[in-house]
Amino acid sequence: MSKTSRFSGKRLTLAVLAMSSVAALGVVLAAVFAPYVSAELNPWLEPHQIVDPAPARIAKGRMVGDYFAVEDVGGGVFAIGEPRYYQRNYAYLIIGQERALLFDSGSGTRDISGVVAGLTRLPVTVMASHLHYDHLGGIAPFAHVAMIDLPQTRADVSRGLFRAGRYEYLGLIDHLAPPPVKVGEWLAPGAVIDLGGRSLTVLNTPGHTPTSAALWDAAGHRLFIGDYIYPTTLYAFLPGASLSAYHHTARRLLTTLPADTVLWTAHCCRKGEGVAAPWLSMRDLRDLDAALTRVARGQARPTGFYPRIYPVNRQMTLATGFGWNNR
Ligand SMILES: [Zn+2]
Incomplete structure (x- = not known):
């Protein structure tokens, strides 16, 4: 050589x-x-169509135009769905005697404010269940916005405007920038929103995201829960998600809420029931708690590499990250 x-x-x-x-x-x-x-x-990795070009086929409620579905779920609450949107989001319009609250603003793919105006003449406050683009994306047309008051949400305010961070909003998935939001009302966990004749308690429900909020209608036996829990696959692997927070929230809700509370959730659909406002029960929450216990103890076997999918019950699976970045 x-x-x-x-x-x-x-x-x-x-x-x-x-x-x-x-x-x-x-x-x-x-x-x-x-x-x-x-x-x-x-x-x-997951290219997708934003809006299904086919007409919506809904199992309950009525279509308003060709995009939104409106369903009267009783007790002065309307579910407003986007059945053709790829994530099938549902927002909730909760109507009091003096004002109404829209929980989640829709994805913003189409303007939801006309649908809301067609359902109530009362002043409307909008509050997002969390900061992801499919829940906050439709906020722009609304003048009065309420936000959960936490150090993380306060930190997103600059020069009087709130703007969710890149990984809080996650609009990058669909090439969407976080909208600037003028917050008119900061609501700390435990705050009570008085809509006139009905009140909602603000809960912080970390797990899916750290700043996730839920609204508890104690008199109506309802919890509007956003993306903490819903039928299909729960996302506990995105930036900010935490399995221990998920578990802690489940325990807290199970000890706080009456067993007959109905959980109105933000993504469709229940198995075997077609496209309709997605609800779950406290039994589903108990099943999620049990699944989280099995995952924490290493007693459950996931499928897939990333995310890892664990079974929960007939309505749900749980998608998690790796142990070291999903604590
Ligand atoms: Zn969502």
Whole structure:
């Protein structure tokens, strides 16, 4: 072997070593930052149509125009759904004697405010269950916005305007920028919203996101719960999601809420019931609590690599990240 070939052989070995170290470092970083990496890669890994071009087929309620579904769920509450939107979101218009509250603003794919105006003439306050784009995206047309009062949400205010962070909003999945929001009312956990003749208690329900909110209508035996729980697959692997927070919230709700509370959730659909306002019961919450216990004890076996999917019950599965970034 000549001197030059020994030299270039050494260089080749060094280059291979350097390249494999970079690759290994990349794998480690991708694993550590998996929630962020998966959100960033989502538009390429899971390309999707935003609106189904086919007419909506709803099992309950009526269509308003060709996009929104409106369902009277009783007790002065209307569910407003987006059955053609790929995430099938449902917002809730809760009507009091003096004002109304819209819980979630819709995805913003179409303007929901005309539908709301067709259902009530009362002044409307909008509050998002959490900051993800499919719940806050439709906020722009509304003048009065309420926000859960937490250090993390206060930190998003700059020059009088609230703007959710990139990984709080997650609009990057559909190339959407977080909207600037003028918050008119800050509601701390435990605050009571008086709509006239009915009141709602604000709860902080971390798990899906740290700043998730739920509204408890104690007299109506209802909890408007956003994305903490809903039929289909629960997302506990996105940036900010936490399995221990999920578990803690489940325990707290199970000890606080009466057993006959109906959970009105933000994503359709219940198995076997077609497209309709998605609800669950306290029994489903108990099943979620049990599933979270099994996951924490290592007694459940997931399918998939990222996210990992665990069974919960007939209505739900739970999608989590890796143990080290999803605590
Ligand atoms: Zn959602």
